[in-house]
Amino acid sequence: MNRVKVLQVCAFLLILAQLLVSGAVPLDCKDDAGSRCASISQEKLLDRVIQHAELIYRVSEECCTLFEDMFVPYPLHVLINQAGNTCHSKHIPIPTSKSEIQQISDSWLLHSVLFLVQSWMEPLLYLQTTLDQYDDAPNALLSKTKWVSDKLLSLEQGVVVLIRKMLDEGIMASSPIFDHTQSPYDGQFPEVLESVIRDYHLLTCFKKDTHKVETFLKLLKCRQSNKLSCLPQ
Amino acid sequence: MAHSLSLRLLYLGLMCGKGLVFAQGSELFSQESDAMKEPHFTSCRSTELVTFRCWWSAGTFQNLSEPGALRFFYQTKALSSEWYECPDYTHTVENECYFNKTFTRIWTSYCIQLRSVPQNTTYDEACFTVENIVYPDPPVGLNWTLLNVSRSGLHFDVLVRWTPPPSADVKTGWMSLVYQLQYRVKNTTYWEMQELESGTQQSIYGLHTDKEYEVRVRCKMSAFNNFGEFSNSVFVQVAQIPSKESTFPMALVLSFILIGVVILLIFIVISQQQRLMVIFLPPIPAPKIKGIDPELLKNGKLDQLDSLLSSHDMYKPDFYHEDPWVEFIQLDIDDPTDKNSSDTQHLLGLSHSGSSHNLNLKNDDDSGRASCYDPEIPDPEDLASLLPNHSEQGEHQHPVVSRNSSSNPDLGIQQESEVVDTPIQTQPTVPSWVNMDFYAQVSDFTPAGEVMLSPGQLNTSPEKKKKEEENEKKIQFQLVSDGAYTSETTARQFSSDVPSSPGPEQEYQAFPTQVVEGNLWNGEYLVSVNDSHTPYLLLEPPPAPVLPPMSDYTVAEPPSKSSFLAAYGLPAQPR
Numbered sequence: 158m159n160r161v162k163v164l165q166v167c168a169f170l171l172i173l174a175q176l177l178v179s180g181a182v183p184l185d186c187k188d189d190a191g192s193r194c195a196s197i198s199q200e201k202l203l204d205r206v207i208q209h210a211e212l213i214y215r216v217s218e219e220c221c222t223l224f225e226d227m228f229v230p231y232p233l234h235v236l237i238n239q240a241g242n243t244c245h246s247k248h249i250p251i252p253t254s255k256s257e258i259q260q261i262s263d264s265w266l267l268h269s270v271l272f273l274v275q276s277w278m279e280p281l282l283y284l285q286t287t288l289d290q291y292d293d294a295p296n297a298l299l300s301k302t303k304w305v306s307d308k309l310l311s312l313e314q315g316v317v318v319l320i321r322k323m324l325d326e327g328i329m330a331s332s333p334i335f336d337h338t339q340s341p342y343d344g345q346f347p348e349v350l351e352s353v354i355r356d357y358h359l360l361t362c363f364k365k366d367t368h369k370v371e372t373f374l375k376l377l378k379c380r381q382s383n384k385l386s387c388l389p390q
Numbered sequence: 391m392a393h394s395l396s397l398r399l400l401y402l403g404l405m406c407g408k409g410l411v412f413a414q415g416s417e418l419f420s421q422e423s424d425a426m427k428e429p430h431f432t433s434c435r436s437t438e439l440v441t442f443r444c445w446w447s448a449g450t451f452q453n454l455s456e457p458g459a460l461r462f463f464y465q466t467k468a469l470s471s472e473w474y475e476c477p478d479y480t481h482t483v484e485n486e487c488y489f490n491k492t493f494t495r496i497w498t499s500y501c502i503q504l505r506s507v508p509q510n511t512t513y514d515e516a517c518f519t520v521e522n523i524v525y526p527d528p529p530v531g532l533n534w535t536l537l538n539v540s541r542s543g544l545h546f547d548v549l550v551r552w553t554p555p556p557s558a559d560v561k562t563g564w565m566s567l568v569y570q571l572q573y574r575v576k577n578t579t580y581w582e583m584q585e586l587e588s589g590t591q592q593s594i595y596g597l598h599t600d601k602e603y604e605v606r607v608r609c610k611m612s613a614f615n616n617f618g619e620f621s622n623s624v625f626v627q628v629a630q631i632p633s634k635e636s637t638f639p640m641a642l643v644l645s646f647i648l649i650g651v652v653i654l655l656i657f658i659v660i661s662q663q664q665r666l667m668v669i670f671l672p673p674i675p676a677p678k679i680k681g682i683d684p685e686l687l688k689n690g691k692l693d694q695l696d697s698l699l700s701s702h703d704m705y706k707p708d709f710y711h712e713d714p715w716v717e718f719i720q721l722d723i724d725d726p727t728d729k730n731s732s733d734t735q736h737l738l739g740l741s742h743s744g745s746s747h748n749l750n751l752k753n754d755d756d757s758g759r760a761s762c763y764d765p766e767i768p769d770p771e772d773l774a775s776l777l778p779n780h781s782e783q784g785e786h787q788h789p790v791v792s793r794n795s796s797s798n799p800d801l802g803i804q805q806e807s808e809v810v811d812t813p814i815q816t817q818p819t820v821p822s823w824v825n826m827d828f829y830a831q832v833s834d835f836t837p838a839g840e841v842m843l844s845p846g847q848l849n850t851s852p853e854k855k856k857k858e859e860e861n862e863k864k865i866q867f868q869l870v871s872d873g874a875y876t877s878e879t880t881a882r883q884f885s886s887d888v889p890s891s892p893g894p895e896q897e898y899q900a901f902p903t904q905v906v907e908g909n910l911w912n913g914e915y916l917v918s919v920n921d922s923h924t925p926y927l928l929l930e931p932p933p934a935p936v937l938p939p940m941s942d943y944t945v946a947e948p949p950s951k952s953s954f955l956a957a958y959g960l961p962a963q964p965r
Contacts, residue, residue, distance in 0.1 A: 211566075211612075218613045243467075253495040255440050255564060365497050368521060368613075375563025387562045 199322050203381060206315040207374045213308050214367040216301050221360045223298045228291070228353050244362035245276065251369070258373070263380060266373050267320050273366050274313045281306040284359055287352060312370075323381075426450055429460050429504050429513040432485075436524045437618070438557045439565055439611075441494050443480070444487045446504050446514065454506055460513070462487045463503045466495060473503065496520050524614065526567055527555030528621040529590075529607045536628060537593060546599055546628045551591040552607050552621065566612045573605040576625065588612070599630040 197205075251269050252258045258266075285302050288294050320326055379387035427449035436442035444462065448455040462476035476487035497519060504514040529552040537547035554560045554567055571592050572581040584592060597603055603626040610617045659666060834842035 215613045253497050254491060255494075255496070255559075256491055259562075365519065365521075369497055371566075372564065375566070379562045 199319070200381070202315065202319055202322065203374070203378050206312065206319060207371070207378060209308060209312045209315060210367065210371040210374050213305055213312060214364070214371045216305050216308075217360070217364045217367045220298055220301050220305070221357075221364045223295055223301070224357055224360050227293070227295060227298070229357050243358070244365065245280070258376065263377060264324050266377050267316065267324065270370050270373050271313065271316045271320065273370050274309060274316060277309060277363060277366060278306075278313075280359060280363070281309060284356065284363075287356055290352070429454055429506070431502065431504060431514050431516055434502070434516070434518060434523050436494075436520055437527050437555075438559060439496060439521060439524050440491045440559075442489050442520055442523060444476075444489075444502060445483075446485050448485070457484065459506060460485070461505050461507050463505055464489075465501045465503075466498050467501075494520055521611070521614070523616070524565075524611050525616045526565070526609050526611065526618040527557045528619045529553060529555055529569060529609055530621065532605070532607060532621055532624045534605065534624060534626050539599070539628065543630060544599055546597055547593060547595045548597065548626055549591060549593045550605055550607070550624070553590060555609070555618070558609075567609045568612045569607055569609045570617065571605065571607050572620075573603050573626075576602040576604050594626075597626065597628075599628050602627040 251273070252261060261269075281302065285299070285306060288299055288302055376387070427447075429446060429448045429451060432445045432447050434442055434444040446460065446462065448460060454460055462479070463473040464476065465471065465473045477493045478488040478490065480486040480488050499517055499519045501515065501517040503512050505512050531553040532550065533552075534548045534550045537549050539546040550571060552569070558565045558567060560567055566588075568586045568588050569590070569592075570586055571584040571594070573584075573594060574581045584594070594603075594605070604623045605626055606620045606623045608617050608620045831844050832841050833844035836842060
């Protein structure tokens with residue numbers, strides 16, 4: 158009986174620890190002296206976040222190319238373009254023209270970025286598992302997908318901190334507004350539910366969204382650094 | 391895998407169904423060149439990610455080539471599923487549709503169709519997203535600056551700078567461009583490509599000065615594959631500086647210096663050969679008797695050795711410092727037995743002859759070293775008084791007896807003669823005992839326990855004379871030798887003058903044959919000499935060795951006295 162109790166306690170503690178670590182605990186990295194985090198200037202933080210976004214975008218493009226070369230026959234590329242608007246992020250009202258984007262506020266930019274990043278956490282996890290199922294998936298593809306998934310987490314954390322610093326808003330990390338219930342492929346490819354098409358579509362959507370994130374962050378940076386020239390003409 | 395099979399089926403279905411081939415990205419529109427070509431899209435491009443244009447061609451269908459026959463429709467599923475006609479048919483350019491910034495949506499896919507309205511047939515269709523059709527404008531403002539020229543004047547480096555295309559909004563971060571620089575030698579076909587550069591400048595290294603280069607730059611959006619057009623080429627050339635002449639005299643000067651240094655080294659080696667020999671090949675010190683040449687000991691004749699040893703003054707102090715002997719001699723003055731007195735007189739004479747021998751062979755010491763005569767010992771006076779012919783000379787003899795030969799490092803026969811003159815003056819008459827040999831032989835023991843000595847043998851005078859001359863020659867030879875060091879080889883040269891003698895062992899053995907109890911002398915004498923550090927026999931005063939007194943008198947030797955007598959014209963008494 159004692160052994161069982163010990164095991165239960167350990168399990169409980171493990172679960173608690175997991176919740177604490179991965180759960181919805183707000184980042185409490187403060188800027189005062191008593192904080193356990195090293196303070197960083199807003200500009201530097203923004204630079205780092207942009208670096209993250211650039212890297213993620215580049216790697217997502219590489220993943221897409223790898224997958225394309227390996228699994229997707231040439232003519233199918235067109236199909237994907239046709240279904241380009243079916244990325245799940247369409248439900249999020251993000252402006253898509255330059256003029257519109259330049260007119261939205263910093264707050265809106267940051268929130269859009271955060272939303273996008275959070276919305277891709279789960280699909281990436283799904284992508285990792287499904288790519289493992291391919292017989293001849295190149296190792297580079299698998300490792301890059303894993304890497305991107307990890308980097309996305311840190312990007313999210315960075316954006317949360319940025320929001321708190323720039324907008325003075327407290328926000329919870331890892332709380333996606335994304336609706337899990339809706340499947341991204343409702344009614345899109347009823348006849349073609351090949352994992353290849355689905356995965357390829359996922360990868361292209363991811364690539365598009367990461368490019369969006371990078372562009373938004375760069376626009377934000379320009380606004381922060383030089384207010385005059387970055388304003389819309 | 392089931393996937394591949396279904397994919398293939400899908401592909402076939404597509405091909406059969408639509409009969410069209412589409413491409414993405416750079417090959418968005420097919421480029422087939424058939425004879426019968428229906429109207430098709432040629433390309434869609436955006437330069438700044440804000441607007442884009444599409445072009446089409448009527449193909450070979452002549453009836454559709456008039457403007458307005460073909461119409462352009464697009465669809466963006468983001469807004470609705472409706473097909474809209476081209477918002478702006480460009481008036482200046484044929485078959486072009488322009489989408490301005492209000493109609494352009496980034497990150498949304500567009501599908502376009504080429505229709506002929508009357509028949510309502512769709513000749514062509516394509517789908518794309520705007521960021522995938524961006525072909526940036528070429529960079530502008532290309533210029534180059536010279537970084538440096540190599541020392542030989544054959545190569546140089548340049549720094550090429552440019553500015554981003556004005557249409558691309560790089561400042562706000564809307565577009566991130568990367569650049570590629572290419573260069574070639576003018577009028578060749580192969581372009582050298584450099585790595586992608588995200589900045590607006592790049593260096594080219596290792597260009598040749600005698601060639602003219604053409605440089606150009608193009609750019610694309612980072613992480614996309616569509617390069618824009620190349621910029622205008624800029625030409626780079628650097629005149630060759632004739633610097634080859636300066637290298638020639640340098641090489642010549644260096645070679646001359648090297649040769650000079652080598653010659654100098656050779657001269658140094660040749661001139662300082664001896665010293666270098668000492669430094670690099672130090673001599674192995676051979677066992678030497680101080681003041682006596684070891685080679686002579688090995689190879690010399692007995693009479694030579696006798697002369698040498700007799701001249702060696704190491705016996706003298708022992709002789710004089712050995713009180714028992716002196717006492718013994720003193721007591722026997724009045725002894726009626728001629729034998730004893732003659733023996734003692736012989737002993738005394740031995741000392742004299744030995745000293746005179748020393749004078750003959752050795753040189754006086756100008757170094758200031760005191761003679762071995764010890765004034766503390768009163769016995770020499772008594773000793774002198776014993777001599778019947780020298781009683782009046784007393785003191786004068788002492789210096790003689792005390793052995794000037796103790797000092798012998800200096801070379802020069804002049805000094806020798808000087809010293810020799812003194813004893814000759816003090817000893818006008820040579821007593822019979824002068825003929826005594828240096829060595830005396832123990833002939834008998836008295837009942838009182840005293841030793842009776844008899845003189846050694848005498849050699850024939852001519853031989854002695856010859857040996858004397860040889861010895862003198864040796865001395866002269868030695869004088870010539872270098873400084874304080876003569877090697878064994880030089881010593882051997884000297885001793886080579888000696889007529890062939892039996893081997894060293896035989897020489898050593900010769901001593902015992904002549905002397906009954908002389909064995910002691912050989913071993914002990916030679917052993918004690920090993921401590922000597924004098925490099926050569928006559929060049930340094932030997933230190934006073936410690937020898938058992940017996941050894942002096944236990945060796946029988948070829949008589950040296952007669953040779954001395956012969957040299958100075960003194961009558962030799964036969965034994």
